[in-house]
Amino acid sequence: SEGVGWLGTAPPLAFFPQGAAWFEDMGPSALFDHDPGPGLLDYQCGTHNYDGHNAVDSALRSFGEQVVGVPVFAAADGVVVATDDGHPDMNTQALGQPANFVILEHAGGLQTWNWHLANGSVAVVPGQTVVAGQQIGLTASSGSSTGPHLHFGVYDNGTWVDPFAGPCNTEPGLWVDQPPYPGAQWVQDHAFAREDPTLYPWPVEQPRTGLFAFTDVTKYEWFLVRDLPPNSTFQRRYVRPDGTTAFTGTGSFGNPEPMSQKLTLWFHNTGMASIPGTWRVETTINGQVVTDAPVEIAPVFDPAFNRAPEPITAMLEPAGPTDVLRCAVGGDPLLDDLDYDLLRYRYEWTVDGVVVRDVVTAGRVDLL
Numbered sequence: 001s002e003g004v005g006w007l008g009t010a011p012p013l014a015f016f017p018q019g020a021a022w023f024e025d026m027g028p029s030a031l032f033d034h035d036p037g038p039g040l041l042d043y044q045c046g047t048h049n050y051d052g053h054n055a056v057d058s059a060l061r062s063f064g065e066q067v068v069g070v071p072v073f074a075a076a077d078g079v080v081v082a083t084d085d086g087h088p089d090m091n092t093q094a095l096g097q098p099a100n101f102v103i104l105e106h107a108g109g110l111q112t113w114n115w116h117l118a119n120g121s122v123a124v125v126p127g128q129t130v131v132a133g134q135q136i137g138l139t140a141s142s143g144s145s146t147g148p149h150l151h152f153g154v155y156d157n158g159t160w161v162d163p164f165a166g167p168c169n170t171e172p173g174l175w176v177d178q179p180p181y182p183g184a185q186w187v188q189d190h191a192f193a194r195e196d197p198t199l200y201p202w203p204v205e206q207p208r209t210g211l212f213a214f215t216d217v218t219k220y221e222w223f224l225v226r227d228l229p230p231n232s233t234f235q236r237r238y239v240r241p242d243g244t245t246a247f248t249g250t251g252s253f254g255n256p257e258p259m260s261q262k263l264t265l266w267f268h269n270t271g272m273a274s275i276p277g278t279w280r281v282e283t284t285i286n287g288q289v290v291t292d293a294p295v296e297i298a299p300v301f302d303p304a305f306n307r308a309p310e311p312i313t314a315m316l317e318p319a320g321p322t323d324v325l326r327c328a329v330g331g332d333p334l335l336d337d338l339d340y341d342l343l344r345y346r347y348e349w350t351v352d353g354v355v356v357r358d359v360v361t362a363g364r365v366d367l368l
Contacts, residue, residue, distance in 0.1 A: 016058065016179060017150070020065075023182070028057065055154070063205055075112045092145075193220040205342065211297075214272075230257055234286075236249050238270065325368045342362065344362060349368045
């Protein structure tokens with residue numbers, strides 16, 4: 001599309017424009033593909049993408065976070081070029097459906113395309129001036145999409161460009177501080193469950209609990225894992241309330257190729273049908289402890305059982321003067337609530353004592 005009169009060079013990108021934390025509650029599900037043919041080649045010469053992908057996709061943990069809301073922000077000062085809204089936003093198939101979106105134009109002819117937004121969330125109109133860090137919509141799964149994510153595309157004077165620089169993208173990167181590469185396994189979400197999680201295919205919100213009864217013959221634990229290498233293995237250790245090990249078992253995921261998906265593991269029930277108290281289940285994947293998770297065992301299940309979330313910290317970044325402030329929630333993103341409930345965060349921003357932004361989101365980051 002044609003420019004709208006902005007002058008100067010393309011602005012650097014000081015933050016990823018989504019209200020979630022990189023490799024915590026949000027992560028890159030597909031990077032820019034630099035292979036001109038049918039192969040895959042991301043900026044680090046890996047294959048963290050799919051054929052022909054011309055943007056960066058960053059996925060939420062589930063539709064549960066989408067329902068609460070995870071903001072999308074303007075990545076830089078600019079003008080709104082085009083928008084669309086009013087389309088269904090919980091799609092799980094890429095069938096060419098129309099999406100909700102916002103396209104912004106910035107200095108130097110650069111455009112940012114923000115795709116798959118929530119129905120009714122588009123907060124700007126064509127011709128409107130926006131500033132970096134201004135909320136423009138909410139993350140969702142509208143359009144040709146299989147789960148809630150932001151498709152963040154960068155269009156530079158008629159050409160799609162990758163904002164990430166690396167050995168397989170020799171063009172200059174656009175980030176002030178480039179986010180890290182998704183080259184190692186990580187767990188995006190995790191919980192225990194009293195019902196079979198395989199009945200809830202991702203991205204449907206999963207069953208969660210922090211309490212089992214003696215009578216729960218089958219107990220489940222599920223993980224949303226990302227970037228597992230081929231032929232991954234795991235070990236699980238069950239620790240009694242007195243700190244002694246009840247059982248240790250090992251297994252293989254049986255994945256000949258790299259894998260990113262939800263995994264369900266069944267409990268070895270030794271002792272959990274007769275010993276009440278706080279047990280721990282330690283899961284190790286490929287030699288790395290990924291969770292050491294407490295769970296309560298009781299003679300009878302109490303449906304009113306509920307604990308407050310764990311304490312959190314908050315950090316404002318950067319520390320010096322800046323056009324955009326970033327507030328990041330601290331604490332373990334997998335053990336932030338020991339009932340493993342989906343959490344909401346309220347961000348109240350004041351300037352000189354006046355409230356300028358007050359939002360509740362499911363994301364561990366907010367911007368002003």
